[in-house]
Amino acid sequence: MGVLQRFERRLEGMVGLAFARLFKGKVHPAEIAKALTREADEQRSVLGEGRVLAPNVYDVRLGRADFDNLAEWSEQLAAELADMVAEHVGAEGYQLFGEVQVRLELDESLPTGVFEVGSHVADPARPGSRVDAVPVGTGMPPPPGEGVPPLPPLRARMATDTGRQHPSSVVGRAGSNPGVTHVLVVDGPGTRHELTTGRNVIGRGTDADIRLPDTGVSRKHVDVVLDGGIAHVEDLGSTNGTLVNGRRITRQALADGDVIRIGHSVLVYRQDGT
DSSP states (O other), rough: OOOOHHHHHHHHHHHOOOOOOOOTTTHHHHHHHHHHHHHHHTTOOEOGGGGGEEEEHHHHHHEEHHHHHHHHGHHHHHHHHHHHHHHHHHHHTOOOEEEEEEEEOOOSOOOTOOEEEEEEEEOOOOOTOOOOOOOTOOOOOOOOOOOOOOOSOOOOOOSTTTOEEEEEEGHHHHTTTTTTTTEEETTOOEEEEEOSSSSOOSSSTTTHHHHHHHTTTTTTTTTEEEETTEEEEEOOOOOOEHHHHHHHHEEOOTTOOEEEEEETTEEEEEETTO
């Protein structure tokens, strides 16, 4: 079971039977979780001696409706999200300055269902500080007296670096593994729909391959095309659009754990057997 799947199991235990109703049309914690792992990967920085540093402070900005919707579980949810990010960081072999912090913040300018994620490295010895590091790929160390102070001893890793791949490359790996099953799981009822090679149209209409009884979903809303072991999601000119991990898309490749939101429905893409 992957990092995101374990988080979702804990989330279900947290909110109980209110799970499906609670997030209808609003930001889903699984979307936040996926966005945070992506943020850790995209904002990691190269240090000396082959070390890679990930941010340890993450800010999640939510509009009023979403912020209030999560208020009852905000502290527990932030802690679970922090644990999930730390688990992901450890599995990727990144390092941290201190414990991961996830902060849920109110941003009145954001509409319902939309959120933003930011991150930075903070030195625990200097509360409120920000540490500048070198982006991956620059190959340049920070100037003398600037940038990242000495790291703490290397922490135990949850997985070896050998053969690790980042989320952006996970889908490509499925093409060489005939044992992989591609599945869409509908949040709430937990209904599983196995994808077939070719087109898998999702919508409210009777001619959709996967039907969703959701008034916010168009008759033919989105298509998930499976070809060569790689799945792509493509919006079919829907009225309300398609979000993947909180971002509006037209067409995008899917990675295991990606969260698709259409209308009031949330679907999670899974690669079983990887």
